[in-house]
Amino acid sequence: MGSVVDAPVVVEEVAENMLGDKKVTVVFVLGGPGSGKGTQCANIVEHFGFTHLSAGDLLRAEIKSGSENGTMIENMIKEGKIVPSEVTIKLLQDAMIKNENDKFLIDGFPRNEENRAAFENVTKISPAFVLFFDCSEEEMERRLLGRNQGRVDDNIETIRKRFKVFVESSLPVIEHYNAKDKVKKIDAAKPISEVFEDVKAIFAPYAKVA
Ligand SMILES: Nc1ncnc2c1ncn2[C@@H]1O[C@H](COP(=O)(O)OP(=O)(O)OP(=O)(O)O)[C@@H](O)[C@H]1O
Ligand SMILES: Nc1ccn([C@@H]2O[C@H](COP(=O)(O)O)[C@@H](O)[C@H]2O)c(=O)n1
Ligand SMILES: [Mg+2]
Numbered sequence: 001m002g003s004v005v006d007a008p009v010v011v012e013e014v015a016e017n018m019l020g021d022k023k024v025t026v027v028f029v030l031g032g033p034g035s036g037k038g039t040q041c042a043n044i045v046e047h048f049g050f051t052h053l054s055a056g057d058l059l060r061a062e063i064k065s066g067s068e069n070g071t072m073i074e075n076m077i078k079e080g081k082i083v084p085s086e087v088t089i090k091l092l093q094d095a096m097i098k099n100e101n102d103k104f105l106i107d108g109f110p111r112n113e114e115n116r117a118a119f120e121n122v123t124k125i126s127p128a129f130v131l132f133f134d135c136s137e138e139e140m141e142r143r144l145l146g147r148n149q150g151r152v153d154d155n156i157e158t159i160r161k162r163f164k165v166f167v168e169s170s171l172p173v174i175e176h177y178n179a180k181d182k183v184k185k186i187d188a189a190k191p192i193s194e195v196f197e198d199v200k201a202i203f204a205p206y207a208k209v210a
Contacts, residue, residue, distance in 0.1 A: 019123070025206075033166060082114075135188040
């Protein structure tokens with residue numbers, strides 16, 4: 001009988017970032033409320049062929065659909081609180097599976113450590129990088145109060161709660177990825193077109209081939 005030392009080493013290959021039989025590229029787009037995540041994601045979709053999945057938009061669509069979780073989600077959003085991870089991850093995973101694309105911008109997720117760890121555990125997907133829109137609260141507040149999209153959370157009381165959640169729960173997620181050298185920070189206080197110039201430089205490797 002051979003010794004343990006002689007035993008062949010079996011390396012189990014873990015297929016990374018697979019979604020069914022599709023290999024996917026995921027970029028997490030983070031930043032405070034009103035930092036311009038949705039605005040810049042629309043530009044990235046147009047120029048670089050990614051699909052934009054906003055966690056907040058998916059949750060709002062779930063409320064509209066009359067789902068059994070609708071009332072709970074609506075109450076959490078009104079309070080600026082983070083919806084349980086399993087709900088949001090299921091929406092994101094379903095949206096990625098339904099879509100034929102293999103490049104996704106996941107906007108507004110992960111919002112806390114629980115979101116981050118649960119997404120990794122459930123999907124086994126790690127982001128290629130994290131795009132972080134950095135902006136002052138004063139500027140974000142001004143933008144949110146002028147947004148006029150009828151969002152139930154664009155009022156000063158909820159905006160303050162969202163800022164607190166961002167600092168206490170979301171910044172640690174950005175720190176987590178920063179420690180892994182995965183964060184690409186953008187000065188989001190500049191005008192929209194200037195912010196996009198900086199974004200474009202980051203996405204250059206993903207340029208569509210004509
Ligand atoms: N660089 C910018 N300069 C000025 N206004 C901006 C800029 N970027 C976005 N805006 C405006 O600010 C508002 C908020 O932008 P957007 O919805 O993209 O932010 P967000 O980060 O997705 O916010 P939320 O987290 O609340 O969804 C919008 O009215 C948008 O037109
Ligand atoms: N991962 C997430 C993302 C969002 N929410 C809830 O939705 C609200 C709006 O999100 P936006 O990204 O559109 O600003 C947010 O304040 C949360 O209540 C969430 O729970 N989890
Ligand atoms: Mg948004």
